[in-house]
Amino acid sequence: MMSSNMIKYHPHADRLTAFSAGSLPFNQALCISAHVQHCAQCRQDLKRLNHVGSELFSELPTSSVSDTLKERVMAQLDSQPETEAPDSGISKSGPSDVPRCLQPLIPNGLEGLPWKRLSPSIYAAKLCNDVDGSKVEMLRIKPGGQVAPHNHTGEEVTLVLQGSFSDNSGVYNKGDIIYRNKEDKHHQPIASQDAECICLTSVQAPIQFTGFFARLFNPFIRRSHYAS
Amino acid sequence: MVKNNSKPIEIDQLQNLIGLIATERDREAFSRLFEHYAPLLKSYSLAKEPGAYLVADELVQEVLIKVWNKAHLYDASKANPNTWIFTLARNCRIDYLRRNGRYASEVTSEEIFDQIEDEQSGPFEQTLQKKAAMQIHSELKKLPETQSQVLRKVYMEGKTQQEAAAELCLPLGTVKSRIRLALQKLEIVIRGNEK
Ligand SMILES: [Zn+2]
Numbered sequence: 001m002m003s004s005n006m007i008k009y010h011p012h013a014d015r016l017t018a019f020s021a022g023s024l025p026f027n028q029a030l031c032i033s034a035h036v037q038h039c040a041q042c043r044q045d046l047k048r049l050n051h052v053g054s055e056l057f058s059e060l061p062t063s064s065v066s067d068t069l070k071e072r073v074m075a076q077l078d079s080q081p082e083t084e085a086p087d088s089g090i091s092k093s094g095p096s097d098v099p100r101c102l103q104p105l106i107p108n109g110l111e112g113l114p115w116k117r118l119s120p121s122i123y124a125a126k127l128c129n130d131v132d133g134s135k136v137e138m139l140r141i142k143p144g145g146q147v148a149p150h151n152h153t154g155e156e157v158t159l160v161l162q163g164s165f166s167d168n169s170g171v172y173n174k175g176d177i178i179y180r181n182k183e184d185k186h187h188q189p190i191a192s193q194d195a196e197c198i199c200l201t202s203v204q205a206p207i208q209f210t211g212f213f214a215r216l217f218n219p220f221i222r223r224s225h226y227a228s
Numbered sequence: 229m230v231k232n233n234s235k236p237i238e239i240d241q242l243q244n245l246i247g248l249i250a251t252e253r254d255r256e257a258f259s260r261l262f263e264h265y266a267p268l269l270k271s272y273s274l275a276k277e278p279g280a281y282l283v284a285d286e287l288v289q290e291v292l293i294k295v296w297n298k299a300h301l302y303d304a305s306k307a308n309p310n311t312w313i314f315t316l317a318r319n320c321r322i323d324y325l326r327r328n329g330r331y332a333s334e335v336t337s338e339e340i341f342d343q344i345e346d347e348q349s350g351p352f353e354q355t356l357q358k359k360a361a362m363q364i365h366s367e368l369k370k371l372p373e374t375q376s377q378v379l380r381k382v383y384m385e386g387k388t389q390q391e392a393a394a395e396l397c398l399p400l401g402t403v404k405s406r407i408r409l410a411l412q413k414l415e416i417v418i419r420g421n422e423k
Contacts, residue, residue: 013416014389014407021383022318022337026326033340043344047307047357048416050345051364053318053383054311060384062267065288070262073289077255080297100343104334128334 007039009176016042020049027134027202031157031177034099034200038175097162102127102200106138110198113138121145121191127200136202141165141191149188154204156180158189163197165189237264242309250299262292265313272317272384283324290320305354306345308361315345321386364414375410378403 011019011032018024019032036042098106105127106113113125121142128136134154141147141163157179164173167189172178191197242264248257266288273287294316302312319337326336349357368376381392393403 012404012408013411014404017379017407017411018382018389021386022322023382023386023388025388026335029340030335033344036344043347044353044357045416046344047349048360048364048414050307050311050315051361052368052379052414052416054308054314055365055368056380056383057268057272057314057317058310060268060271063270063284065266065270066285069285069288070259070266073262073292074255074259076289076293077258077296080293101335101339104336104339 006173007035007041007175009170009172009178010039010042011035011177011179013045016045017049017052020046021053025130025134025204027128027130027136027204028157030101030136031159031200031202033101034159034161035175035177037099037101099161105136110138110140115140119145122147134202134204136200139197139199139201141189141197141199143191143195143197144193145191145197147189154181156204157202159200161198161200163195164192165197165199166192239308239310243304246295246299246302246309246312249296250302258292258296261295265295266292269313269317273321287317287320287324290324291317294320306349311361315341360415364416367414371410371413375406375413378406379410382407 010016015024015028015032019029019036024032032042036046097110115123115125117123122145123140125138125140126135127138130136138161139147143163157177158172159177160172160174162174164171166172169184171192237260242261245254245257245261248254249261269288269291270284273284291313295313298316302309307315319341322337322340371379377396378392381387381395382389387395389400389403389407392398393400396403
């Protein structure tokens with residue numbers, strides 16, 4: 001597990017709760033899972049939160065289960081494999097720069113993604129669309145590169161995987177998770193000067209661009225939600 | 229009908245049963261575990277999709293077969309049996325919804341949760357976790373109904389916070405603050421520093 005010393009921005013308690021409950025929209029669960037892999041604090045909190053699920057579960061009113069269901073399950077035991085190989089968890093290692101939960105989406109590592117150039121300083125690669133219309137993509141911002149100022153009509157989640165970026169409210173490093181919604185006006189991220197910044201982002205609904213040039217670029221931008 | 233055992237099975241008995249399945253492939257132990265958990269699992273899955281009886285049976289079956297196949301991976305120092313079964317059920321339910329089109333992605337619940345939950349804690353952290361589990365066990369029952377109702381919607385019914393807010397006719401902010409208040413009482417210390 002990676003060190004969490006640098007991490008300053010965590011998901012709020014209610015989001016971590018929804019994650020532990022399994023009731024978070026999938027795109028957001030992906031971002032939290034990638035954060036938690038870097039963050040020992042949130043891993044500990046999550047273990048506590050699982051106890052909440054466990055207690056509520058064991059207090060559920062019981063439902064009646066038919067004997068045929070039991071017979072069916074017992075009958076299936078014979079056809080199960082002897083024992084599953086001890087969990088492959090860590091040994092099943094994919095590209096080392098990719099969090100485990102993203103490996104099925106990034107089988108050939110970050111370099112192997114179909115990066116599309118959005119501007120001289122920004123590249124984006126789409127990872128998946130969710131049925132609710134949200135979209136998960138990777139962003140790659142050259143050192144000092146700037147994302148066009150934009151408002152959010154839907155919620156945007158960003159997780160820093162490499163490098164760092166800043167906006168008018170702070171500086172974000174590897175492992176930091178950042179939420180932005182429509183109350184956050186004219187959010188304009190800039191990558192740090194010393195290194196390329198790679199982020200995982202998920203957007204709930206299309207972002208409205210506010211700058212004049214951004215609007216000019218809009219048809220072009222629509223492929224991704226970011227450009228400069 | 230599978231009996232809903234009137235006398236409760238103690239946590240350490242459940243642990244023993246899982247151990248017997250792991251080491252002896254003991255069907256009698258499995259049968260007892262089935263009788264204990266199947267009625268709970270059925271309620272858990274029904275809570276999500278009311279009236280979906282076939283789905284519920286499918287989920288009960290899937291979770292308990294996982295118990296049989298993964299019993300040797302169960303580690304009592306990491307989770308008590310209820311917590312283990314809860315996480316298996318939660319993962320099965322997520323994957324069931326994914327297969328049926330609510331979520332579109334190749335990522336499985338195991339890939340989202342396993343690496344996080346499999347982590348081996350040190351002895352100090354284990355002691356803290358045990359204390360936390362006891363605290364949650366005793367304090368959860370004392371929460372005001374308004375707070376535990378929201379937790380049940382989110383954990384058992386699998387509702388998003390927005391869905392819970394709509395069903396309870398509450399603003400989203402109220403749902404969030406009830407969750408946070410409940411977590412404070414349960415002493416699940418979370419340093420939310422969200423930006
Ligand atoms: Zn964290």
